[in-house]
Amino acid sequence: MKNSKKNEIIKHNELQENGELNIMAQVKIVTDSTAMLLPHEIEKYDIKIIPLTITVDGVTYQDGITISPVEFMDKMAASKSLPQTSQPALGVFTEIYEPLVADGSSVISIHLTKGLSGSVDAARQAAMMVDGDITVIDSGLIDRSLGMVVLAAAEKAANGASRDEVLAEIKSVKEKTEQYLTVSKLDNLVAGGRLSKTAGLLAGMLNIRIGAHVVEGNINVETKGRGAKSTKAYIQKIIEVLQAAPKGVHAIGISTAGIPDERETLGEQLRTLFPEVEVVLQQTTPIVATHTGDGAIGFSYQLN
CATH class of the missing domain: 3.30.1180.10 (Hypothetical Protein Tm841; Chain: A;domain 3)
Known part of the structure; x- marks a missing residue:
């Protein structure tokens, strides 16, 4: 057995023993890079993050992957024109969704407000291309407020809640x-x-x-x-x-x-x-x- 695979199994077992992994979870959570989740939050709940893209002076970056928030501020200050943001391509969504639904799980994909990005529309189009139960939600939020809703959904899902129960939790938390x-x-x-x-x-x-x-x-x-x-x-x-x-x-x-x-x-x-x-x-x-x-x-x- 390769060491990397062995380490993955050991880590998986440790998460189970510590109560940090629920292998019976019926619902899997997806969001985008604007949710501002912390690394340990993403890992704890196995939340899938879809990066938006940003173009500065003709160079395109993936939010949180090929450019950090701090690096971006320096590039924006030196840019010749206003940077351009764009939603991920449909294929980016489908590549995330397909393996998640492969075992019969439901997926809830929660995204930043449509008022600032077309990402939620792209997510809905991609969901229609995948054979599985995928619910896409326009949070109406962005940044850490979006993250708060995502975390509430992920915690509920990790505790074995059904899709409808997770959706109800999302609605409740959004109101607060x-x-x-x-x-x-x-x-x-x-x-x-x-x-x-x-x-x-x-x-x-x-x-x-x-x-x-x-x-x-x-x-x-x-x-x-x-x-x-x-x-x-x-x-x-x-x-x-x-x-x-x-x-x-x-x-x-x-x-x-x-x-x-x-x-x-x-x-x-x-x-x-x-x-x-x-x-x-x-x-x-x-x-x-x-x-x-x-x-x-x-x-x-x-x-x-």
């Missing part, structure tokens, strides 16, 4: 999950056609920053203000909502486009205010950073 966004530089929103050039020019001259609630993929601007104080005030309002939550907070995710120091400072504040809540701090995916530009903050949370 919110995502907010602050954008300090509006250039990318203008270049991407999400803000008019005139509005972008005025905002830049006045140092206007926006705070927005992401609802079913729509970026609903809730506040506009000048300078960093407006961003802090908007985030404080979100924190106050969490503090007033009757049943408490289950999870918080902070993802930023660059600005690592600000991310760590906000994380320390949140960990002090919510010591029993896991607060995940990350550099956001290139897909989000392309739309928001440098300096953006994504604030995701899931209530109990």
Whole structure:
């Protein structure tokens, strides 16, 4: 027996002994690279990740595979034009789906909002090409808020839940999950056609920053203000909502486009205010950073 195969078997057995692997799972979970899952989360639940692609100055990269979020920020800053994002090809989906359904398992494929990518439509087309039970879901979310829904589904599936039970869990968690966004530089929103050039020019001259609630993929601007104080005030309002939550907070995710120091400072504040809540701090995916530009903050949370 080759050593690599032997090591795989040993690891498989260890996972079983530790209760980290459920070989009787009826449902398998797929998502995309924008879910911002941590490596140990992906491994624990054997979640399959489909990478989106990003093109910078004519060179195409696979999100999280051939380019990291930090590397992307440097390339975007030096790029001649706005990077272009695109959904995976149908074949990428089918290559993932086919082996998953081969043993009769159901697949639930949960993806970022259609408002920012055509990935969910590509997933549905690919699912129709595969002989198996595949349910594709538009989460209406992106980044760590998407990840929260995916993790809830994966945990439910690992505990032996049926497809319908996992789908019910997804619906329940989505209703308790919110995502907010602050954008300090509006250039990318203008270049991407999400803000008019005139509005972008005025905002830049006045140092206007926006705070927005992401609802079913729509970026609903809730506040506009000048300078960093407006961003802090908007985030404080979100924190106050969490503090007033009757049943408490289950999870918080902070993802930023660059600005690592600000991310760590906000994380320390949140960990002090919510010591029993896991607060995940990350550099956001290139897909989000392309739309928001440098300096953006994504604030995701899931209530109990």
